[in-house]
Amino acid sequence: MAKVVNILKTIRNNWKKSVFGSVLVFYGVNYGRNKYEISELMREYCQEAVKYGEQPAPLGSKLRQIIVILNPAANKRKAKANFEKFCGPLLYLAGISVTVVQTESEGQARGLVENLDQAVDAIVVAGGDGTVSEVVTGLLRRPDGNQAAQRRFPVGILPLGQTNTVAGSLFAAADSNLVRTMADATMAVVREVTRPLDVVRVQALETEDGPPGKPVYCLGGVRWGAYRDAHARRDKYWYWDGLRAHVAYVFCGLKSGLSWHCEAGATYARPCAGCSKCRGVGGDEAGGRVLEGRSRLWHAFLPWRSGTVNTRDELVDYSKVQNSECGMLHKKDISTVEFSLTTENVRPNCHRDGIPHMEMCLGPPTVSYTGFVSEGWRRVNGQEPQVAEKLQIREIVLRPVIPQDSSKDKERWISIDNEDYELKPIHVTLLPKKIHVFCTSNVA
Known part of the structure; x- marks a missing residue:
């Protein structure tokens, strides 16, 4: 009992240090808990992605190929790090051949899609609303725009920008977990479930x-x-x-x-x-x-x-x-x-x-x-x-x-x-x- 009293007296006599230490402990525990929850969440998504990657492919068939148009400047230059941490691993584990193209200037994404001639199964946009608009514009400006939009190039949207209006309506998590939203958007590409949009x-x-x-x-x-x-x-x-x-x-x-x-x-x-x-x-x-x-x-x-x-x-x-x-x-x-x-x-x-x-x-x-x-x-x-x-x-x-x-x-x-x-x-x-x-x- 005497030890408890001494501890309480010490806290009272050094209340500033005590408050500061309590805040540090609180944020430290909260940070560690978030890290653990994210790790467990990504573990679940990775396990699902591996199942797709381990499925036997018919003899002579080619790997599914997608091109990722990444805007590294999106979301205050956090888009590249988020893609490499939460999105890219799921695509690789699913056995997809991924080609990542990073844009360096405004309008470059539009030009890349407009002149795209390589054989790909999908176009994935890693950025915000502006990058999505550029890709859709390039897609529909192509000489084969109608065919490309309807059949050739389904579009994946990874919400890595500062504003992700459309992606938010497609993949908004009930708990507003940004990592879950990014993982859901990536797994949508893996699962190949599509819907038409206006x-x-x-x-x-x-x-x-x-x-x-x-x-x-x-x-x-x-x-x-x-x-x-x-x-x-x-x-x-x-x-x-x-x-x-x-x-x-x-x-x-x-x-x-x-x-x-x-x-x-x-x-x-x-x-x-x-x-x-x-x-x-x-x-x-x-x-x-x-x-x-x-x-x-x-x-x-x-x-x-x-x-x-x-x-x-x-x-x-x-x-x-x-x-x-x-x-x-x-x-x-x-x-x-x-x-x-x-x-x-x-x-x-x-x-x-x-x-x-x-x-x-x-x-x-x-x-x-x-x-x-x-x-x-x-x-x-x-x-x-x-x-x-x-x-x-x-x-x-x-x-x-x-x-x-x-x-x-x-x-x-x-x-x-x-x-x-x-x-x-x-x-x-x-x-x-x-x-x-x-x-x-x-x-x-």
Whole structure:
């Protein structure tokens, strides 16, 4: 009993050292426990991967070959280390021939896929949303883009970036364990379970200053407005560490350089499940027509190249289905603090509710400083954005109103899958079930 009393007296007389030592012990125990849990988790995944690698292969057959496009700069240059620690070993243990190509500059991933001529069974993206968008763009810009997307090159997505919106909906773990998410994404490639995903095609329209640009493809969507600008600037407040996302809205709400007034003219078409107009003779594989803008005149939907159809398309005679709304153009004047187009791909478990569509969300016309900060914090905490109006659309032509006094210091930007692009008139089209991606069995 005397020893216990002496220990308590020592702790009381040296309480600062005692508190500091207790904190060190706590973090040490927590660090060791996390290391042990990760080790046990990877052991389970490695054991499963080994079973695939030990399966006997038919005589004369070749190893399954994949190419991994790795962005080493993703997630503050942690992507390479995470791939080598959590993803690469599972692929090697599964008996897959892996070729890793590291990108060195922006746009390189797009060029690699666009000019890929080697025989591979899949393309695996090791990076964030921007790298995924580059790979999908390169895939669909190929001369054999439709065939490559539908059959030749299924795409694997390893969530190694700072933003992994689509991968998060495909592989989000119930306990938010990042290691489990990376391992699940890797094992999806090993198990070869795929599902089709919608693709968004974004093309800059012809302007007085130049010709139309090449299309950019993405899986998540398009954002424009003050909340987008604040989110894009969060890394400038890196010295706030874990609070920088919250602090970005506090400071950006006081600045005039954000897109507080998103004004544009829009012409859009609503989705159609399939009818004689869009799926009859000359209809396209996406189940719709294409809005064309020529010389500033709106044109009706035009036929597009025919392509592959799914089983449901083969069973339905669309020539007998009538839909008076199909092909009808709607015009809308937009004035808001935020404009966004999102796909079903970014919803939890990639849930599709009815007809394939994009969701156009419009924020309020104006917002106060306190309202801006509180809404920004809600989004940082993972809550759904509050919007003033929602519309389901299939495609849209958006012509932003750009002030004449706009200078380089006040350049306006939009985000396409969290990558910045200069604000221009754009034509956005949804291409349903355009590519196949690896996913877990419950999502498939």
